[in-house]
Structures are given as structure tokens and as C-alpha cells.
Amino acid sequence: MPFQAPTKTSSLFRYTSGRWLWNEREQLESRHRRFDIPSLQQVACRAVGATQCVSLEKIGEGNYNKAYRLVMKDGQKVIAKIPHPNAGPPMLTTASEVAMMEFARTVLSLPAPKVLAWNATDQNPIGAEYIIMEEAKGSQLHDIWKNLPLRAKCDIIHKIVDVENKLLSVSFDNVIPGCEPGTTTVDSREVSDCIKSRFCIGPIVRREFWEKERRDMYEHHGPSVARKSSVEYLESIAGREIDWIKAYADSQKAIDNPWQHTSEAQYSPEAHIAALQKFLSAIPHIVPKDSEIVSPRLWHPDVHTGNIYVDDRGQISSIIDWQGVWAAPVFIGANPPSLLDYGVDLLMKLPDNFKQLDEVTKDQLRYQVSESILIRSYETLTAEKNPLMYKMMRHPYGQTLKRLEAFVGSTWDNCLYPLQDCLIRVESEPCPYHFSEEETRKHYEEAKSFNKNQELWEELRGIVTDEGYTSNETFSEAIEVFRNLRESGSAGLKDEERVAFDRKTRWVLDLRA
Numbered sequence: 001m002p003f004q005a006p007t008k009t010s011s012l013f014r015y016t017s018g019r020w021l022w023n024e025r026e027q028l029e030s031r032h033r034r035f036d037i038p039s040l041q042q043v044a045c046r047a048v049g050a051t052q053c054v055s056l057e058k059i060g061e062g063n064y065n066k067a068y069r070l071v072m073k074d075g076q077k078v079i080a081k082i083p084h085p086n087a088g089p090p091m092l093t094t095a096s097e098v099a100m101m102e103f104a105r106t107v108l109s110l111p112a113p114k115v116l117a118w119n120a121t122d123q124n125p126i127g128a129e130y131i132i133m134e135e136a137k138g139s140q141l142h143d144i145w146k147n148l149p150l151r152a153k154c155d156i157i158h159k160i161v162d163v164e165n166k167l168l169s170v171s172f173d174n175v176i177p178g179c180e181p182g183t184t185t186v187d188s189r190e191v192s193d194c195i196k197s198r199f200c201i202g203p204i205v206r207r208e209f210w211e212k213e214r215r216d217m218y219e220h221h222g223p224s225v226a227r228k229s230s231v232e233y234l235e236s237i238a239g240r241e242i243d244w245i246k247a248y249a250d251s252q253k254a255i256d257n258p259w260q261h262t263s264e265a266q267y268s269p270e271a272h273i274a275a276l277q278k279f280l281s282a283i284p285h286i287v288p289k290d291s292e293i294v295s296p297r298l299w300h301p302d303v304h305t306g307n308i309y310v311d312d313r314g315q316i317s318s319i320i321d322w323q324g325v326w327a328a329p330v331f332i333g334a335n336p337p338s339l340l341d342y343g344v345d346l347l348m349k350l351p352d353n354f355k356q357l358d359e360v361t362k363d364q365l366r367y368q369v370s371e372s373i374l375i376r377s378y379e380t381l382t383a384e385k386n387p388l389m390y391k392m393m394r395h396p397y398g399q400t401l402k403r404l405e406a407f408v409g410s411t412w413d414n415c416l417y418p419l420q421d422c423l424i425r426v427e428s429e430p431c432p433y434h435f436s437e438e439e440t441r442k443h444y445e446e447a448k449s450f451n452k453n454q455e456l457w458e459e460l461r462g463i464v465t466d467e468g469y470t471s472n473e474t475f476s477e478a479i480e481v482f483r484n485l486r487e488s489g490s491a492g493l494k495d496e497e498r499v500a501f502d503r504k505t506r507w508v509l510d511l512r513a
Contacts, residue, residue, distance in 0.1 A: 012037070012058050012068070015084075019475050021468040021482060022257065022507055030086040033066065039125035044070045044078050047116040047132050056080075064088070064207075064323065069135065078116060081131045087323070089215065092205045094120040094129040097323045100298075101133070103199055104322065108166045111318045138309040138317035145305045145339070150370055152314055154377045159316045160303060160337050161378065165386040168334070172201070172296040172327045206326060208409045213248050214240065230294040230329040234283045237409050238276045245269050245276075249412050256504050259485060260466060261453035263446055265416055272411050278423050278433040279408055285431045286401065288331055292388055293395065299333035300325050308339075332405050334392050336378065346372040400425055417443075417450050479511045 015031035041053035050072035059079075060067045064087040068080045087093050098120075104112040113133040122128050145153070203221045214220065220240040222228075228236065251267035265271035288294055301324050309318040326333070336342065347368045354362065383390040392398055400422055407419040420443055424435055435443070457466045463478050464470040470478040486505045493501055 009037075012056075012066075015061060016058075016472075017061055018469055018471045021464065021470065021478060021511060023468060027467075027469075031061070031063070031084045033082055033084055033128055035082060035126050035128040035130070039127070040068075040080055040130065041070060043117055043126060043130070044080060044132050045072065048072060048076045048078060050074055050076055062321075070132075077135045079113070079133050079135050081133065082128050083323075086207070088205050088207045089203075089210045089221075090122070090129065091120040092203060093323065094118065094131060096202065096205045097325075098131060099199055100322045100325045103298075104319075104325075107199075108169070110163060110166055111316055112322060113318060113320060136309045136318035136320055138311040140306065141308040141310055141339075142305040144310070150373060153370075153374055155314050156308075156310065156316065157337075157340075157374055157378050158381055160308075161381045161385055163300075163303075163316070163319065164334075164337075164382075164389055167298045167300060168330070168386060168388050170298055201327075204326070208237075209240065211413070212244075214244055217243065230287050230331070231283055233329065234287070234405065234408070235280060237405070238280045238283075241409060241411065242273055242276050245272050245412055258489065258501060258504050259453075259456065259482075261415060261417065261450050263417065263449070265420075269412075272416055275411065275416060275419050275423060276408065279404065279419070281433050282423070282426055282431040286397070286404070286426055288395065288401075290391070293331045293392055294329050296327040297330050297333065297388075298325060299328055299335075301333070301335070303337040303339070305339050330388060330392050331395065331398060331401050334389055335402070336375075336393070340375055340378060341371045342375065344368050344371045344375075346375065348372050348376065397426075415450075417446060421447075479508075482508045482511070 013032055013034045015028055020027045037056060041056060045051065045053055052073040053070050054073050055069075055071045057069055058066060059069045063084070065081055065083050068082070069077060070080060071077050083093060098115050098118050101112045101115055104110040105114060113136055115131060115133050117132040118130060119126070120129055141156070148156075208214075209221055217240065220236060220243070222236065246269070249269045249272070251269075254262075254267060300319070300322065302321050303319075307319060307321045308316060309320070311317040328334075345368065347365070350365055350369055351357075354365065357365070379390070379393070382393070395401075403418065404422045404426070407414075407422060411419050423433075424440065424443060427433070427435060460481065463474050463481060482505075486508045489505070490498055490501050
């Protein structure tokens with residue numbers, strides 16, 4: 001689809017923050033949402049008792065939502081959030097987010113924005129689902145984090161541990177039929193009664209359960225994980241994917257991109273189903289036996305600097321983007337905050353020869369030490385204040401279990417290799433399946449290609465993702481990168497191989513900065 005510069009009004013509805021090098025039409029359509037501007041302004045005015053809205057501007061957009069700031073004549077400001085078509089199941093996604101924000105704010109006393117008005121269907125004058133809420137107070141941590149002194153960063157990490165502890169304080173593992181969400185470890189009968197009278201457990205709204213034809217596979221939507229055991233939840237994911245692959249997997253529709261890892265097995269529905277069935281057979285053996293670790297608890301999966309606001313005293317004044325929060329088994333949901341860089345090798349102090357090093361190396365070491373101190377601070381305080389989270393972090397197979405859950409639900413849409421890799425690792429534990437020597441040999445042969453491909457995308461981090469997404473600022477650079485890759489990739493090819501490569505990469509020539 002040729003790129004057209006958006007008009008002032010249409011840019012409110014279109015995705016305008018970046019481009020896709022391939023499959024752009026579908027990507028943009030899944031993020032395009034029209035609505036009636038005057039009606040949104042009227043609803044916002046009523047929500048705060050204002051007489052007139054004097055401005056409306058788009059202040060941000062992500063993969064699944066757009067956010068707008070509306071300013072009233074009397075100076076009041078509110079935020080309107082409108083989901084993209086790809087955000088998840090209509091009605092349920094918005095209703096779940098509103099309930100979660102209210103639960104966090106009123107039950108857990110967390111700094112979530114107050115919802116002022118909302119509608120979970122598009123059958124309204126605005127023509128779209130919406131949430132109107134208070135504007136987050138303070139400074140976005142993303143804007144100030146880099147320049148904060150280390151002590152101030154540690155203080156914020158301490159506040160995040162408190163937030164995580166509150167989220168994990170509520171257990172949903174004693175759910176009974178109806179709308180009662182279970183029990184709370186908060187020592188308060190009043191709080192427990194409040195939860196049971198105001199909130200209910202509904203169908204799962206995780207996007208993976210609703211993508212493509214999965215949106216019509218109602219037998220797999222079911223109630224949320226809070227109404228299932230951990231074993232049942234994992235079985236439902238594998239069963240969903242097996243049914244989807246049997247009905248809809250079509251290798252002819254796969255994007256043929258030489259810079260994305262693929263293999264013969266990737267285009268074989270039988271290979272995917274075989275791997276998923278191995279996973280199914282292993283579930284009872286790999287799920288932890290610790291009742292606390294398998295209990296469903298709330299978790300915010302996007303605790304990063306873009307979703308945290310702090311005030312002048314360094315206190316967390318607001319946490320936003322509650323759309324992805326869900327009740328998950330601790331061993332699946334709980335992860336350290338993404339603002340911590342767990343990719344660094346821990347280094348708690350600068351080396352003795354630091355002054356003799358060049359400035360680039362000095363900066364790298366300063367960063368490494370700073371991140372190491374923050375990680376150590378987080379883990380120490382977590383051990384003291386949030387023992388359940390600390391227990392999960394120390395679980396010997398915690399990361400493998402998380403990866404398995406993530407990979408099982410996306411083998412056809414993304415890649416089969418990571419799931420097979422996890423299954424081979426798990427095979428060393430007592431489990432009922434077995435990889436033959438030939439299967440293992442082929443897997444480790446494929447590892448070379450897979451790892452090389454991962455290295456490519458790691459080198460391109462910050463320029464373009466493996467889905468072809470690039471920001472407006474890096475779009476021209478991304479085009480140049482792929483034109484160079486195309487040229488170097490075809491250099492050693494001859495005859496039919498060169499013709500095939502040229503055909504697969506011809507789209508690069510059509511890109512325009």
C-alpha cells in the first residue's frame with residue numbers, strides 16, 4: 001500500500017508513529033479506528049462537568065490503543081483511550097481494563113488513574129469503545145530515568161516492589177461458580193467482601209486467544225485462568241493451537257521472507273501438532289507442585305518506564321496501561337520489571353584500572369555497575385517484602401516454564417523452533433515423550449541457522465523488528481539496511497537460487513523513504 005501523508009484529522013484515526021517494511025496494509029488496518037470527535041468531546045465534558053472542550057490531540061499510540069488529551073475551557077484535562085481493532089475481544093477488553101483499574105485503585109490502593117466514563121461497545125454516538133480517565137500526574141519515568149541519580153533509581157525500584165507485593169496479595173485460587181473471585185491474602189474481611197460484591201471473573205481476554213480465526217473458537221475462550229487449574233490452563237492453550245492448525249494452517253499463506261528464520265518443519269502442520277502433543281503429555285510432570293506458585297494472582301506485564309509516572313518527591317504518582325493485566329499462575333505471570341536490564345553480567349563495582357580505560361569502555365562499565373546495583377537492590381528487597389515473587393524467581397525451571405507457555409501459543413504464527421528447543425530441555429526431567437536421535441540431530445543442526453538469524457535481529461535492534469516495524473525516525477535507515485542485505489545476499493547465488501532470492505526480496509525495491 002503506497003504511503004499517504006495523513007491529514008490533520010485523519011491522523012487522529014490512523015497509526016502514525018511508524019511504518020512496516022512488509023505486510024504494511026494489514027498492520028495499519030488493524031490499528032485504524034475512526035470515531036466521532038464532537039461526541040467524544042461531549043462525553044468528556046459531561047464526565048467532568050465542563051461546558052466546552054477546546055482542544056483534542058493524540059498524545060500517544062501503541063500496538064493496541066490510542067490516547068488523546070482533551071482540554072476543557074475551564075482548564076480541566078482528561079485522557080481518552082480508544083482501542084485498536086487488534087486490541088482483543090470487543091466489549092470484554094474494555095470492560096476488563098476498567099474493572100482492573102478500579103480494582104487496583106480502590107481495593108489495592110495502587111496509583112491507577114480514576115475512570116470517569118467508559119463504554120465497552122461501539123454502539124454509542126462516539127462509534128467506538130472508549131475509556132475517559134484522569135490524566136496521570138507527575139513526570140513520565142521514561143523522560144527522566146536516564147538522568148536520575150542511582151539512589152533515586154533505587155528508591156523507585158523499592159516502590160515498584162511494593163506495587164508487586166500488593167498485586168500478588170490477592171489469590172484467585174478458591175473460585176466458586178458465579179461472580180466471586182476467590183480469596184485474598186489481605187488480612188481484611190471488609191476488603192474481601194468488597195471484592196466479592198463489586199468484581200467478577202469473566203472469559204479470558206488475552207489477545208492470543210482471539211487472534212485470527214481463534215476469535216470464533218468459543219470453546220477455547222472459556223472462563224479466565226482463575227477458574228482453571230494451571231494444568232487445565234496450559235492444556236487449553238495447546239488444545240486451542242492444535243485445533244486452529246488442523247482447521248486453518250496454510251503454508252501457502254506464510255510470508256516468504258529470507259531474513260526470517262524458517263525450516264521444513266515450520267511449514268508442516270503435522271510437525272507443529274506433534275510438538276504440541278509432546279507438550280500436552282508433559283504438562284502434569286512440569287507444572288510446579290507448590291500451591292502458592294501455581295495459584296492465580298494479578299500481574300501487570302508492562303511495568304516499564306513509559307507506564308510509570310513519578311512526582312517531584314520521587315514517589316510513584318501513577319501507573320497506566322492496565323489493559324494487559326490478568327490473573328495468571330505466579331510461575332507464568334510474574335516477571336521482574338522490564339526497566340531492569342537482566343541482560344548485563346553482574347558487576348558490583350568498577351575495576352581498579354578504570355581510570356586508564358577509554359571513555360566508551362568507561363560508559364559501558366558505569367552502566368553495567370549501575371544496572372547490577374539496581375538488580376541486587378530489587379532482589380534483596382523482594383526477598384524481604386515479597387517472598388512469593390522471590391520464591392518464583394529462584395524456581396530452578398522458572399524461565400523454561402515461562403518460555404514454554406509463551407512459545408506454545410504461537411508456533412505457526414511465529415516459529416516452531418523455540419518450542420522444540422524447550423521441549424528438548426524439559427525431556428531431561430521425568431516426562432512421557434522422547435525425541436529420537438535423528439530428531440535431536442536435526443534440531444541442533446537447525447540451531448546454527450536459528451541462532452544466526454537471532455544475531456541478525458539483535459544487530460538490527462532499534463532500527464527494525466523481525467515483524468518489519470520501524471519508527472518514522474529510522475525508516476530511511478531500515479530501507480538502506482535491507483537494500484544492502486538484498487545485495488549481499490544475492491552476491492554468491494547463481495541461476496535458479498538467484499532468481500528465487502530476487503523474487504522473495506523484490507518488495508525491498510518498492511520501498512520509498
